[in-house]
Amino acid sequence: MRRDGAANRERILLAAEQVFGTGGAAASTEEVARQAQVGIATVFRHFPTKQDLIEATAVRYLGKLEGETRRLTGEAEPGQAFASLVRTLVSTGATKMALLNLLPGDGYEVAGPVTTAAHNFLDAIGMVLERAQSAGAARQDATVDDVSTLVRALAHVAAPGEDEAVERAVGIVLDGLGVRR
Known part of the structure; x- marks a missing residue:
């Protein structure tokens, strides 16, 4: 792919992340093109x-x-690494959920690259969790599914301007997971 083509592709994907992440199913490819500053034909x-x-x-x-x-x-x-991970996942969860909700099933059931990316992401969460568990910094019985469920729940209810309440809720979840931070 030519350099300008690769740059256009990256701009389109960045714009799509923003547009679909906030607009969900109602978001249009025309808005993606506008934000990426390319024509719809380029998209x-x-x-x-x-x-x-x-x-x-x-x-x-x-x-x-x-x-x-x-x-x-x-x-x-x-x-601290695990606590940072949970905070990051809560703060980025709304965009992730919006994107995955646009896919068939729950977003993890799409064949091919999406499934691979989702499994790689969950494996990475598992590595951070296992490291915290090995250090005695997280509950031994916590699973990646537990973390994913808790993060999705917090991300789902997190609203702009409620940072203090969300941080307090994240702290409660981390306490429940036995995280020493």
């Missing part, structure tokens, strides 16, 4: 259907979250 040249664009956006977003999560495995204090 469809890279992504023949809206579903292709949504899937590519979800893969990119999950990959970004996976990278941030894997970075935390190198943090010195496992409990």
Whole structure:
């Protein structure tokens, strides 16, 4: 792919993350094109259907979250790394849920790259959780599914301007997970 084509693709995916992450199913590819500052034909040249664009956006977003999560495995204090992960996932959860809700099933059932990206992301969460558990900084019986459920619940109710209440709720969840922070 030519350099300008790759740059256009990246701008489209960044715009799609914003547009679909906030607008959900009502969001349009025309708005993606406008925010990416490209023509609608350019969007469809890279992504023949809206579903292709949504899937590519979800893969990119999950990959970004996976990278941030894997970075935390190198943090010195496992409990703090896990607490940071939960906070990050809650703050980014609304966008992730909006993107996955646009996919068939629960977003984890789509074949191909989305499924791979979702499993890689969940594996990365597991690495951070296991590290915290090994250090005695998190409950031994907590699972990735537990963390995912709690994070989705917090992200679902987190509203702009309620940072203090959300942080308090995150603290309660971390306490329940036995996280030493």
